[in-house]
Amino acid sequence: MLRSILLFFLTTTLLFSQSQTDLSYYLPQNVTYNPSIPKPQSIVGHNVGEWHITHDKLVQYMYALADASNRITIENRGETFEGRPLLLLTITSTKNHSNIEQIQQEHLNATESNNTDTQNRPIVVYQGFSIHGNEPSGSNASLLAGYYLAAAEGPEINELLDNVVILFDPSYNPDGLQRFAYWANTNRNMNLNPDPNDREYSEVWPGGRTNHYWFDMNRDWLPVQLPESRARINTFHNWLPNILTDHHEMGTNATFFFQPGIPSRTHPLTPKLNQELTKEIGTYHAKALDNIGSLYYSEESYDDFYYGKGSTFPDINGSIGILFEQASSRGHVQESDNGILTFPFTIRNQFTTALSTLKAAKNMRKSILEYQHNFYKNARNEAKKQGNKAIVFGNFKDAARTYHLGEILKRHKIKFHHLKTDFSEDGKSFKKGNAFIVPKNQKNTRLINAMFEKRTTFQDSLFYDISAWTFPLAFNLDYAETTIANAGNVVTDLQLNTGGVTSKSEYAYLFEWHEYYTPKLLNALLKKEIRAKVSMKRFNANGKSYDYGTILIPAKNQNISTSELYTTLSDLAQESHITIDAVSTGQNKGIDLGSRNFRTVEVPKVALLVGDGMTSYDAGEIWHLLDTRYDIVATKIDTRNLGRADLSRYNTIIMVNSNSGLSESNTKKMKSWIENGGTLVAYRNALRWINSKELMKINFKKRNNLKAKNISFEQRSDFRGAQVIGGAIFNTSIDRSHPINFGVTSDELPMFRNTTLFINADKNSYNNPIQYTKTPLLSGYISEENLDSLSLSVPLKIGRLGRGKIIGFTDNTNFRAFWYGTNRLLMNAIFFRDEM
Numbered sequence: 028m029l030r031s032i033l034l035f036f037l038t039t040t041l042l043f044s045q046s047q048t049d050l051s052y053y054l055p056q057n058v059t060y061n062p063s064i065p066k067p068q069s070i071v072g073h074n075v076g077e078w079h080i081t082h083d084k085l086v087q088y089m090y091a092l093a094d095a096s097n098r099i100t101i102e103n104r105g106e107t108f109e110g111r112p113l114l115l116l117t118i119t120s121t122k123n124h125s126n127i128e129q130i131q132q133e134h135l136n137a138t139e140s141n142n143t144d145t146q147n148r149p150i151v152v153y154q155g156f157s158i159h160g161n162e163p164s165g166s167n168a169s170l171l172a173g174y175y176l177a178a179a180e181g182p183e184i185n186e187l188l189d190n191v192v193i194l195f196d197p198s199y200n201p202d203g204l205q206r207f208a209y210w211a212n213t214n215r216n217m218n219l220n221p222d223p224n225d226r227e228y229s230e231v232w233p234g235g236r237t238n239h240y241w242f243d244m245n246r247d248w249l250p251v252q253l254p255e256s257r258a259r260i261n262t263f264h265n266w267l268p269n270i271l272t273d274h275h276e277m278g279t280n281a282t283f284f285f286q287p288g289i290p291s292r293t294h295p296l297t298p299k300l301n302q303e304l305t306k307e308i309g310t311y312h313a314k315a316l317d318n319i320g321s322l323y324y325s326e327e328s329y330d331d332f333y334y335g336k337g338s339t340f341p342d343i344n345g346s347i348g349i350l351f352e353q354a355s356s357r358g359h360v361q362e363s364d365n366g367i368l369t370f371p372f373t374i375r376n377q378f379t380t381a382l383s384t385l386k387a388a389k390n391m392r393k394s395i396l397e398y399q400h401n402f403y404k405n406a407r408n409e410a411k412k413q414g415n416k417a418i419v420f421g422n423f424k425d426a427a428r429t430y431h432l433g434e435i436l437k438r439h440k441i442k443f444h445h446l447k448t449d450f451s452e453d454g455k456s457f458k459k460g461n462a463f464i465v466p467k468n469q470k471n472t473r474l475i476n477a478m479f480e481k482r483t484t485f486q487d488s489l490f491y492d493i494s495a496w497t498f499p500l501a502f503n504l505d506y507a508e509t510t511i512a513n514a515g516n517v518v519t520d521l522q523l524n525t526g527g528v529t530s531k532s533e534y535a536y537l538f539e540w541h542e543y544y545t546p547k548l549l550n551a552l553l554k555k556e557i558r559a560k561v562s563m564k565r566f567n568a569n570g571k572s573y574d575y576g577t578i579l580i581p582a583k584n585q586n587i588s589t590s591e592l593y594t595t596l597s598d599l600a601q602e603s604h605i606t607i608d609a610v611s612t613g614q615n616k617g618i619d620l621g622s623r624n625f626r627t628v629e630v631p632k633v634a635l636l637v638g639d640g641m642t643s644y645d646a647g648e649i650w651h652l653l654d655t656r657y658d659i660v661a662t663k664i665d666t667r668n669l670g671r672a673d674l675s676r677y678n679t680i681i682m683v684n685s686n687s688g689l690s691e692s693n694t695k696k697m698k699s700w701i702e703n704g705g706t707l708v709a710y711r712n713a714l715r716w717i718n719s720k721e722l723m724k725i726n727f728k729k730r731n732n733l734k735a736k737n738i739s740f741e742q743r744s745d746f747r748g749a750q751v752i753g754g755a756i757f758n759t760s761i762d763r764s765h766p767i768n769f770g771v772t773s774d775e776l777p778m779f780r781n782t783t784l785f786i787n788a789d790k791n792s793y794n795n796p797i798q799y800t801k802t803p804l805l806s807g808y809i810s811e812e813n814l815d816s817l818s819l820s821v822p823l824k825i826g827r828l829g830r831g832k833i834i835g836f837t838d839n840t841n842f843r844a845f846w847y848g849t850n851r852l853l854m855n856a857i858f859f860r861d862e863m
Contacts, residue, residue: 158202207235241647421462495807503848555795576769688716702829754805
């Protein structure tokens with residue numbers, strides 16, 4: 028009997044889900060549709076919601092729509108790491124298409140003029156879907172939205188398209204969408220099974236959320252480090268849309284969320300009117316969801332603080348960002364607290380709010396256009412008050428980090444200048460060619476403030492994401508207030524310094540370790556079996572001072588001739604943008620070139636632990652760093668395969684943040700490998716595993732047990748949340764003579780931290796090469812209790828085990844690909860491990 032009931036239930040669910048996939052389930056029924064516009068199923072081969080759309084089929088349908096409709100033009104703005112196109116459809120009336128460039132120019136002009144015409148200009152809406160690949164209802168809804176906008180007929184759609192220009196991005200994350208569609212489709216039952224224990228609803232590591240290198244791309248709108256981000260940011264600044272939507276998913280037992288979020292968690296640089304307009308737009312979503320009987324909520328969750336998110340980035344650029352969060356079926360149909368949740372139902376909610384956004388944009392067109400105009404008008408007034416004030420940033424020894432921050436500014440249409448000449452400000456030296464000046468009196472002055480400000484006081488103590496991202500601190504660059512009197516020409520063609528060799532030598536070559544790409548150069552030399560040594564002390568050669576970590580390349584006793592060596596060094600120096608000095612004698616002031624204080628450097632042979640138990644974000648950041656910036660091949664070893672892997676092939680293994688560590692057998696194997704001379708570089712919670720397995724003794728600070736006083740049951744979550752370090756920046760004092768710090772030019776180093784893992788300093792000062800200062804907070808939120816624990820603690824612990832060692836970091840030194848300032852610490856751990 029039970030079996031019969033279950034069979035009836037599953038059959039009913041299947042029939043119900045299949046009936047939902049007909050277009051009539053989704054589309055407004057009081058509208059006629061142009062029969063010459065292809066329906067999704069005619070191109071992709073299945074009904075919307077019957078299967079998860081793969082990115083290749085999504086692309087196929089978008090091109091079919093553009094071919095069939097004179098309302099749509101389509102462009103490919105670039106490629107993902109996996110070679111998938113980054114499409115953008117421009118959808119509007121044929122009348123608007125006939126003069127789209129003029130509309131675009133007039134729209135931009137309105138942000139730069141004190142006069143504007145809101146009567147006749149269309150509003151611009153950027154609609155984007157599924158930046159997290161395993162939140163696919165958005166991209167699947169884009170099939171419906173594209174069809175509706177191309178095929179719907181009548182006065183209502185005509186009025187909409189006459190008054191709105193839609194920038195339509197059907198998939199923010201093509202690689203992730205494809206990965207998740209493969210998973211959901213290959214695990215789909217023909218008899219749909221809503222049991223949450225089914226394999227369909229539990230992806231294998233790393234899941235489809237991220238892009239190729241496992242980045243959460245909804246954190247990259249401000250840093251712009253990934254190709255997908257660069258394409259959409261270029262579109263954003265070329266159009267400055269009035270509204271930008273970001274369609275997401277959340278837990279299966281939720282309902283539907285639309286912004287605004289929690290009011291007290293809005294960044295103070297965002298105008299109050301922005302949130303008021305967001306709330307008014309929300310009334311359109313509420314009405315549309317009421318009409319189809321869907322539950323929803325607003326202002327109870329999420330926030331608008333970190334400007335690197337898709338729904339918040341627009342807010343500092345005169346636009347209105349809107350986050351949608353739909354309860355996820357994570358497959359085709361799943362049990363939930365709100366009943367059986369089907370994939371088509373999730374798609375319909377996303378489609379419904381995509382249309383309600385456009386309706387709100389049309390009806391609120393004048394007020395939103397006026398808001399954007401006034402945003403920039405007020406920003407210009409603020410900028411004028413800055414007069415000739417400016418920000419200078421750079422590093423006297425490293426042009427590349429300066430260049431890469433300049434890249435970000437350029438992508439955001441922020442104007443900056445070369446230096447007229449070398450100068451000093453606030454005790455900091457800035458060198459022409461290694462520094463830039465950013466005038467505050469310019470259009471994007473508010474965005475400049477958002478990128479460069481240091482903030483340590485907050486209205487709220489809870490953050491959905493990080494609370495600080497001060498860019499010059501992230502890049503570990505000197506920066507100071509200055510004036511445009513020190514500015515030279517505006518930077519138009521941003522270029523890295525040209526590298527090379529000063530001359531041919533029959534004796535030796537030297538290059539310092541300060542430049543960002545020196546690890547790339549050293550790795551290339553070692554792979555060619557060219558001998559290299561690293562200096563453990565400072566010295567002076569040919570009248571030039573050389574710092575700790577200087578690399579020595581002897582001209583003799585190499586496996587190639589001195590002429591071939593010179594040619595090789597010249598080519599690699601140019602590729603890495605490094606200057607290599609030729610020297611003709613080994614006699615120096617300080618240590619000579621034959622000193623024992625020059626230690627041989629081995630070629631790195633790196634493995635990176637990935638898979639179950641490892642944090643994919645952290646692993647992806649390191650994979651991306653080694654692969655795309657330093658050309659260092661890292662073998663990704665899945666924890667499932669660690670037991671049969673030949674670890675003797677590697678001299679360095681990297682273990683990222685891990686909550687579970689390794690199995691007992693794999694722990695024994697790792698211990699044996701370290702004892703035989705291997706170096707384990709471990710991050711964050713992996714240190715707890717290391718300590719528990721007695722691989723290295725770590726003296727963790729005991730945290731005070733907080734007692735809740737006058738905290739109600741309702742407030743308990745906020746009370747606990749206030750003790751989270753979601754992401755802030757702290758100052759450390761460093762010992763520059765220690766190999767872990769080679770290449771750092773200052774005695775202080777800003778570090779990013781998003782953990783409450785605290786380690787007591789060692790009693791011997793030389794074992795504390797990096798230590799948090801007594802008052803370390805530079806920017807961001809931290810509770811008083813945690814700040815007290817962090818003071819004078821250490822983010823680094825190094826210990827020996829047999830002939831090998833463990834190098835442990837409490838902090839993520841490679842955060843989100845834009846924390847250039849501490850990337851060097853991992854490189855030093857890899858190249859100079861034997862000297863620590």
